[in-house]
Amino acid sequence: MNQKLKDGMRIAxxxxxxxxxxxxxxxxxxxPSGNAKSGGILPFVKGLxxxxxxxxxxxxxxxxxxxxxxxxxxxxESEIYFSPECDIILHKPxxxxxxxxxVMDFHFIEAPYVCAVISCKSLxxxxxxxxxxxxxxxxxxxxxxxxxxxSKTNYxxxxxxxxxxxYEDFWSLGxxxxxxxxxxxxxxxxxxxxxxxxx
Numbered sequence: 284m285n286q287k288l289k290d291g292m293r294i295a296x297x298x299x300x301x302x303x304x305x306x307x308x309x310x311x312x313x314x315p316s317g318n319a320k321s322g323g324i325l326p327f328v329k330g331l332x333x334x335x336x337x338x339x340x341x342x343x344x345x346x347x348x349x350x351x352x353x354x355x356x357x358x359x360e361s362e363i364y365f366s367p368e369c370d371i372i373l374h375k376p377x378x379x380x381x382x383x384x385x386v387m388d389f390h391f392i393e394a395p396y397v398c399a400v401i402s403c404k405s406l407x408x409x410x411x412x413x414x415x416x417x418x419x420x421x422x423x424x425x426x427x428x429x430x431x432x433x434s435k436t437n438y439x440x441x442x443x444x445x446x447x448x449x450y451e452d453f454w455s456l457g458x459x460x461x462x463x464x465x466x467x468x469x470x471x472x473x474x475x476x477x478x479x480x481x482x
Contacts, residue, residue: 333403434460
């Protein structure tokens with residue numbers, strides 16, 4: 284398959300993820316109690332669902348014999364400490380401990396096997412600046428941030444702040460302005476190229 288066709292199919296999948304997640308994020312009925320902040324899907328659940336969708340996408344892009352993608356913790360080389368939660372750990376095939384069952388698939392990956400970590404946020408309006416520094420203490424120098432959406436007018440500011448904080452890049456599946464949504468395929472392609480370069 285030629286590269287242009289392959290890219291087009293992958294962009295279509297990322298666009299589909301954005302459309303699906305937007306429908307869940309925008310669903311905010313008023314709770315019978317009258318509390319407008321209740322009744323919708325919890326933000327951390329939306330973030331987990333985004334991470335799961337991106338993991339499935341990554342597994343289609345990358346050769347699993349070279350790099351795997353999982354949710355979990357990184358184990359420090361001392362074998363004493365665990366990293367902060369990692370939405371997506373991209374790592375070489377390795378022995379690992381897995382908490383697995385019908386509900387969760389959480390992996391503990393030793394630091395030397397880790398190629399990169401990707402943090403996932405549903406709606407990005409700020410940057411978790413300490414996250415990269417925490418992971419750097421585990422020897423992880425490639426950390427990316429991907430969001431389902433953010434403000435179009437704030438995207439460049441968020442990206443600059445993310446890169447200043449040590450993130451490789453910030454990719455957003457979509458951007459929003461004045462109630463309208465847009466998709467920037469360049470951001471999708473940049474994310475795809477980041478993944479491909481890890482192999």
